[in-house]
Amino acid sequence: MLATVSSAALQGIQAAPVMVEVNSGESGDPRLIMVGLPDAAVKESDDRVFSALANSGYRKPQTRTTINLAPGDLRKEGPIYDLPIALGILAATNQLEGGQRLRDYLVAGELSLSGATRPIRGGLAFAMQARASGKRGVLLPLASAREASLVSGIEVYGVESLHQAMRFIEGGLELPNLAGKTAFDPNPDKAEMDFAEVKGQSTVKRAVEIAVAGGHNLLMIGPPGSGKSMIAKRIPGIMPEPSHDEFLEILQIESAAGVTTQATRLQKRRPYRAPHHTISDVGLLGGGSIPGPGEISLAHNGVLFMDELPEFKRSALEVMRQPLEDGSVTISRSAGKVTLPCNFMLVAALNPCPCGYLGSQQKECCCSPHQVRKYRQRVSGPLLDRIDLHIEAPALSIAELREAKPGESSAAIRERVEASRNIQRTRFSNTNIRSNADMNHKAIREHCPIGPDLGDLLQRAMEQLKLSARAYDRILKVSRTIADLDHSENIQSQHLLEAIQFRSLDRSENI
Numbered sequence: 001m002l003a004t005v006s007s008a009a010l011q012g013i014q015a016a017p018v019m020v021e022v023n024s025g026e027s028g029d030p031r032l033i034m035v036g037l038p039d040a041a042v043k044e045s046d047d048r049v050f051s052a053l054a055n056s057g058y059r060k061p062q063t064r065t066t067i068n069l070a071p072g073d074l075r076k077e078g079p080i081y082d083l084p085i086a087l088g089i090l091a092a093t094n095q096l097e098g099g100q101r102l103r104d105y106l107v108a109g110e111l112s113l114s115g116a117t118r119p120i121r122g123g124l125a126f127a128m129q130a131r132a133s134g135k136r137g138v139l140l141p142l143a144s145a146r147e148a149s150l151v152s153g154i155e156v157y158g159v160e161s162l163h164q165a166m167r168f169i170e171g172g173l174e175l176p177n178l179a180g181k182t183a184f185d186p187n188p189d190k191a192e193m194d195f196a197e198v199k200g201q202s203t204v205k206r207a208v209e210i211a212v213a214g215g216h217n218l219l220m221i222g223p224p225g226s227g228k229s230m231i232a233k234r235i236p237g238i239m240p241e242p243s244h245d246e247f248l249e250i251l252q253i254e255s256a257a258g259v260t261t262q263a264t265r266l267q268k269r270r271p272y273r274a275p276h277h278t279i280s281d282v283g284l285l286g287g288g289s290i291p292g293p294g295e296i297s298l299a300h301n302g303v304l305f306m307d308e309l310p311e312f313k314r315s316a317l318e319v320m321r322q323p324l325e326d327g328s329v330t331i332s333r334s335a336g337k338v339t340l341p342c343n344f345m346l347v348a349a350l351n352p353c354p355c356g357y358l359g360s361q362q363k364e365c366c367c368s369p370h371q372v373r374k375y376r377q378r379v380s381g382p383l384l385d386r387i388d389l390h391i392e393a394p395a396l397s398i399a400e401l402r403e404a405k406p407g408e409s410s411a412a413i414r415e416r417v418e419a420s421r422n423i424q425r426t427r428f429s430n431t432n433i434r435s436n437a438d439m440n441h442k443a444i445r446e447h448c449p450i451g452p453d454l455g456d457l458l459q460r461a462m463e464q465l466k467l468s469a470r471a472y473d474r475i476l477k478v479s480r481t482i483a484d485l486d487h488s489e490n491i492q493s494q495h496l497l498e499a500i501q502f503r504s505l506d507r508s509e510n511i
């Protein structure tokens, strides 16, 4: 007898429909044949499924059984077909009564040998696929159903075992429909590190606040021990809460990368990724035999922190340029081409030279001009071009370090950031722009008008500081964010002047 179960295959962060066809009762040796471009993990599924069937009190097929995963030209990856295969076998061997529900739902899930379900990657994408293909709902392992419950318009059920799934399909067991009942962690991990602990560095802290408020890329340059890494680690504590749509995108990527299968609770917050500089290009950009998200996509709608920027491989910095500009990355592999979103805020830190002490009052720099130039060249040009704010973090004096008074708390800074994001949300409603940093040239002309007086001021400053032309739009965008933080509708001269000072690396002699 032939049975079919709807399932899906993960393609990047989206799911494509897959039909699991099981035909039992064929003549020949009693064995199982799997066709339809399965990878090794899918092929191993028969061992898991047979054991799960036996341990759940069911019979394994006594005749030759063929399992076809259609369409045949799509590569099937991972152990997610265990549950649909097991249900298909039960239906094809007449062990299941009343199979209507089997046609109504999209099913995916890994099984353990005992018959218990295991969480899978891509639960959210499968729910979206179920909705797109007009299914009534999804049936997933309970731990994966949690994220799927964010998708509206379909039913979402989570099962803990094959036995439960079977009884639900037969109609003998009613499960709670989880749709719309997403449980968020009521006490999300509060960022343990607070800006109050950072002494001095008021200009750097101000630059970080502006950057987070407007979603601007930021670069910090300074000698060892000036607190660059310390400040960057405190950014999660001041990031604004994501909107529902932003959060869905974040979760879809995390779900496809398998991050959510390990988490016990969903936390509504933006990602903060800090890859080590030894990371591979694939780890950074995404890829693999079946293309999956890399660090730049995992940082989507959040922050990517690249500490010690010049230590990253030149190739990694080169390949990041396009995604930084587009907010998306396209990966081609033998298994197909996928485009993944990666609209992140880049925070980078570096020393002014290889020894770190160029321009420092504390210690003499021991680098030759050639060494300094080579070091800077690793990050200069096109990458710097995409960074809105450059800020120098000077070494702190002992007196400043001894200062006992705590600085401003992260909570106070975050409040201002949220307020300025609300202004931006209203400004960009009905567009696909999400923050000031996203503005294209046309949006800049519309939202950052400056009169002739300010135009002259900007021109004079750019000429005096020898700023290159590429700084122009960036200064206007940052001025817009500074004005928003100030709750000012128009960009005023003080906003513009503050934005201009954040282009220190742009001066021609520094490149």
Ligand SMILES: Nc1ncnc2c1ncn2[C@@H]1O[C@H](COP(=O)(O)OP(=O)(O)OP(=O)(O)O)[C@@H](O)[C@H]1O
Binding pocket: 197, 198, 199, 200, 201, 222, 223, 224, 225, 226, 227, 228, 229, 230, 231, 350, 351, 356, 396
């Ligand atoms: N502004 C500061 N306020 C309080 N402590 C600080 C400050 N700056 C540095 N420190 C202390 O110095 C330590 C080292 O700072 P951090 O690692 O952030 O420096 P860095 O600028 O990243 O240096 P490197 O260039 O070597 O990476 C911090 O863990 C902290 O204890």
Ligand SMILES: [Mg+2]
Binding pocket: 228, 229, 230, 307, 349
């Ligand atoms: Mg550091």
